Amino acid sequence: MKVIACYNVKGGVGKTATAVNLGYQCALGGARTLLWDLDPQAACSYYLRIKPRVKGGARKLIQGKVALEERLKATDYPNLDLLPADLTYRNLDLVLHEEKKPLRRLAKLLAMLRPEYDVVFLDCPPALSLMTEAIFSAADAALIPLVPTTLSLRALAQILQFRQAHGFTDLQLIPFFSMVDRRKKLHREIVATLPQRQPAMPSIEIPYSSEVERMGIERAPVGAYARHSRAGLAYWMLWD
Secondary structure (H helix, E strand, O other): OEEEEEOOOOOOOOHHHHHHHHHHHHHHOOOOEEEEEOOOOOHHHHHOOOOOOOOOHHHHHHOOOOOHHHHOEEOOOOOEEEEOOOHHHHHHHHHHHOOOOHHHHHHHHHHOOOOOOOEEEEEOOOOOOHHHHHHHHHOOEEEEEEOOOHHHHHHHHHHHHHHHHOOOOOOEEEEEEEEEOOOOHHHHHHHHHHHHHOOOOOOOEEEOOHHHHOHHHHOOOHHHHOOOOHHHHHHHHHHO
């Protein structure tokens, strides 16, 4: 089982859209896929039409006092399940701080799901915290959506520094461009120059698109209602 975190310390860059759309593409290809909505804002749960509530809340979940399997929800799509968000996730840092080995808690919980899933996507809250360390400990790779702006470049630098300072050098970071508007000069300039400093960046970029914004109306992945749109094809190619 592979664990992929969709993460950025900056909000509003397309983390949830990435998790939902790549999770959908992964499941469409036949892999048993789970999305874990770790953000108390619950956008991932909303997009997939599932109530953002986990019985027992964050504390019992993290402490292992409830069966993780009993909290999983099926989505409208074959091979794609969701572990919903819960408002109590806003206290995850405090709950983890009370544990003896806080950085291993997410990894330990996910290990219980290995017989059931091939790929797990974590939709992560925008933070640099103990929760971030637990996510980085559990993940095999972190996808970093970047809007081509100065603040996004600053956020990427912060993530790289955080990974180095906390010893997560084995974690594969995969930044990619999101919400790209090629009408803007700054976007074009950053898209042209950043890959020279980040050779791991895939060449696929997700365009700024009304089709992605429609996810909130359709409450579905782009590929489910606009597969052949620019955004739909871009998510498919990024997953491929």
